[in-house]
Amino acid sequence: MIGKYRGNRQAVSALVRETEIHRDLYVDRELFELEMEHLFANTWVYVGHDSQVPKIGDYYATTIGTQPVVMVRDGESSVQVLYNRCPHKGTRLTGEACGNTGRFFRCPYHAWTFRLDGSLAGIPLKAGYDGTGFTDGHAARGMTPVRHVHNYRGFVFGKLSDVGPGFEEFFGESLSSIDNMVDRSPEGKLEVAGGPLRYMHACNWKMLVDNLTDTCHPMIAHQSSAGTTVDVWKSAPPGTKKPMAVEIYAPFASSYEFFQGMGIRVWDNGHGHTGVAHSIHSDYSAVPGYFERMVAAYGEERAKAILGETRHNTVYFPNFTVKGPIQLVRLFKPIAADKTLVESWAFRLVGAPDMLLERTVMYNRLVNAPTSVVGHDDLEVYERAQSGLSANGNEWVNVQRLYAPDEAERHNVTTDGTSEWQMRNQFRTWVKFMTMSP
Ligand SMILES: [Fe+2]
CATH class of the missing domain: 3.90.380.10 (Naphthalene 1,2-dioxygenase Alpha Subunit; Chain A, domain 1)
Structure with a gap:
């Protein structure tokens, strides 16, 4: 079913009047989806505090809007925020939890491994990809980093899109x-x-x-x-x-x-x-x-x-x-x-x-x-x-x-x-x- 609001900015704007707000902001499923695609992508959303991941390899799995992400300590003074998804079959690399992953994330499905900055480190039976154009594809790029990350005095925020x-x-x-x-x-x-x-x-x-x-x-x-x-x-x-x-x-x-x-x-x-x-x-x-x-x-x-x-x-x-x-x-x-x-x-x-x-x-x-x-x-x-x-x-x-x-x-x-x-x-x-x- 095509909804009322997707692709219709005028209809979205009309929901907020100077002194009253339409109830759809609270109850409409399509608007909720659009919030995840726009509001929670175009703004800086809090991810976590860097003291949650004090040691290299420490990670914390959470969400930005409804997007699964993982915050990981990859250096003494550096924290990454990556989408929590294996580029192979889409499996989440970690559950919604925290822990220490050592020097690599290892996918529980096929044991593809990724460095703490998300880059691909290893694949079992790698020769099977020789000559397939693998290096030009999405999978070779590893886990996708969140586009914009900022650590403000320990508080880590992410912004998913380039808009805003x-x-x-x-x-x-x-x-x-x-x-x-x-x-x-x-x-x-x-x-x-x-x-x-x-x-x-x-x-x-x-x-x-x-x-x-x-x-x-x-x-x-x-x-x-x-x-x-x-x-x-x-x-x-x-x-x-x-x-x-x-x-x-x-x-x-x-x-x-x-x-x-x-x-x-x-x-x-x-x-x-x-x-x-x-x-x-x-x-x-x-x-x-x-x-x-x-x-x-x-x-x-x-x-x-x-x-x-x-x-x-x-x-x-x-x-x-x-x-x-x-x-x-x-x-x-x-x-x-x-x-x-x-x-x-x-x-x-x-x-x-x-x-x-x-x-x-x-x-x-x-x-x-x-x-x-x-x-x-x-x-x-x-x-x-x-x-x-x-x-x-x-x-x-x-x-x-x-x-x-x-x-x-x-x-x-x-x-x-x-x-x-x-x-x-x-x-x-x-x-x-x-x-x-x-
Ligand atoms: Fe209250």
């Missing part, structure tokens, strides 16, 4: 959120702390991205979790030391005024962040010895500036988000129009006291884990939205809050913390990269 801007131009000032997370290490270095928490969501990936700057929902959707925490804490005997879990949960129950005042910064190409003035991460207890190590590393003024940034969620459009003050990142892996795998990765600040990692890991468990009591509040509303969108009579999703008619022409602005400007920014960017010409 270069790395620096695409991210611009938004890289300051990655900078801040790395700078929080007295040694300027992050290390991934174990594997991710994986949480399957029966909803479209964009619902999670929309939610990152949706500050009108925490006090409602998280009433049952954060609100209950606050109530229980109120009845604690006087003098009780505030548990770390209460420090983490309670800010989710903050007032509209709190979120209004925090502000949202909006950057070009769909990037932005909540928590400009303050955030839910602002009032955590000091960790003994940490500030002193930061001052020793950076000087007092710079240390205060680094720790004074308490950005909440930074959106790296399309599907990556960073939480610097708590050293967590999340990746929303699109699986289908109504299926998304959420990965939440914790990081250790090299040279910082262990208690920071303890807080990071606790936050990840309490908020992002499949067993959390915050994350499933969100999942419940996403799944209700995913099924509610099939209701007829209104095909549009509203993103009108604090809309200003001239906002598409304005750049790098800070808005009211309850504005949906950043969501509109994401959808304008969605159209831009979905309809971009080579």
Whole structure:
């Protein structure tokens, strides 16, 4: 069946209006396929952190959009990203896992081998290809590298197509959120702390991205979790030391005024962040010895500036988000129009006291884990939205809050913390990269 949207840029553009979005962005299978072909090919998509592959031969198999790729350490300071496909019969060289492959990838089907840069190293019974023109074909070129790869302070991104801007131009000032997370290490270095928490969501990936700057929902959707925490804490005997879990949960129950005042910064190409003035991460207890190590590393003024940034969620459009003050990142892996795998990765600040990692890991468990009591509040509303969108009579999703008619022409602005400007920014960017010409 020929769909409505393939080859019809006008129809795709018409789905995003100034203040409303057509439901097909969340439910239509053809649009999902087109997102994989255009949006997830023309933008820089997060692959992984280079500390996941510390030793030569270490690899990590993942996806860019729905494309299977493998990140591999092929030199002391060099990481490759290759399509995870044997050029012989198409077999994946590795499962979706990590490990060390030694000096070569070896296909489990016919034992063709490849160097860590993907080039073909050996084939059993090679003489059988003599005189066949083999060296001129695709197979002789080995595993195909992803067209564009950039390692920014340990964070590895890939861009599948030649369409779209270069790395620096695409991210611009938004890289300051990655900078801040790395700078929080007295040694300027992050290390991934174990594997991710994986949480399957029966909803479209964009619902999670929309939610990152949706500050009108925490006090409602998280009433049952954060609100209950606050109530229980109120009845604690006087003098009780505030548990770390209460420090983490309670800010989710903050007032509209709190979120209004925090502000949202909006950057070009769909990037932005909540928590400009303050955030839910602002009032955590000091960790003994940490500030002193930061001052020793950076000087007092710079240390205060680094720790004074308490950005909440930074959106790296399309599907990556960073939480610097708590050293967590999340990746929303699109699986289908109504299926998304959420990965939440914790990081250790090299040279910082262990208690920071303890807080990071606790936050990840309490908020992002499949067993959390915050994350499933969100999942419940996403799944209700995913099924509610099939209701007829209104095909549009509203993103009108604090809309200003001239906002598409304005750049790098800070808005009211309850504005949906950043969501509109994401959808304008969605159209831009979905309809971009080579
Ligand atoms: Fe939420």
